[in-house]
Amino acid sequence: MTVSPYTLYEHTTVTGGTDYFHTHVALIINGEEIERTLLSSTRQFAFDVEGLIDYTDDEVELVGYRYEDEITRNDVVIQEPTVEMTLNPQKIDDTFVTGKVTGKSATTVRLYVNRRRQQTVKIAEDGTFSLLGVAIISPTDKVELAVLNDAGIEIQRFTVKVTS
Numbered sequence: 001m002t003v004s005p006y007t008l009y010e011h012t013t014v015t016g017g018t019d020y021f022h023t024h025v026a027l028i029i030n031g032e033e034i035e036r037t038l039l040s041s042t043r044q045f046a047f048d049v050e051g052l053i054d055y056t057d058d059e060v061e062l063v064g065y066r067y068e069d070e071i072t073r074n075d076v077v078i079q080e081p082t083v084e085m086t087l088n089p090q091k092i093d094d095t096f097v098t099g100k101v102t103g104k105s106a107t108t109v110r111l112y113v114n115r116r117r118q119q120t121v122k123i124a125e126d127g128t129f130s131l132l133g134v135a136i137i138s139p140t141d142k143v144e145l146a147v148l149n150d151a152g153i154e155i156q157r158f159t160v161k162v163t164s
Contacts, residue, residue, distance in 0.1 A: 001025070001064045005077040009105040009149045012050040014076055016062060018043050022072070025063040030090055036065075046144040058086055081105045083147050089118060090133065090143070090162050097133040097160060100126075105155055111135075120148070139164050143146045 064072035083103035143160035
């Protein structure tokens with residue numbers, strides 16, 4: 001049985017394929033069987049898992065059966081989404097914090113200064129963003145940018161280096 005890797009916040013299905021020896025495949029998440037399906041002649045399967053897998057340490061398995069007998073068990077590899085950020089140099093007197101984000105699941109960026117939330121903006125189609133940075137008053141301020149998905153869940157955080 002082959003199982004495709006699953007990327008958090010990007011995929012909504014767990015997919016794979018198997019040989020003709022298998023008759024059914026079951027999806028198990030954190031020890032609970034969610035669904036068991038009869039295989040079609042293509043021997044491919046897909047389970048809708050939207051809202052069921054929240055963390056990379058969730059235990060997700062696919063179990064292959066021949067009628068009622070378990071014959072294979074495979075773990076589903078859960079991957080973090082890939083997000084990359086390019087930040088423009090940030091100085092104390094700069095009005096805006098600007099940069100570019102790439103990543104399929106990235107939709108908004110949120111600015112934090114000394115752990116206080118400042119502003120949240122949508123990422124433009126070309127990946128660029130601009131946040132008001134007036135709360136940054138010292139090079140020692142802890143400035144971070146959080147990247148969020150369309151559900152508002154933080155998927156990655158980046159540190160902004162501030163110079164005088």
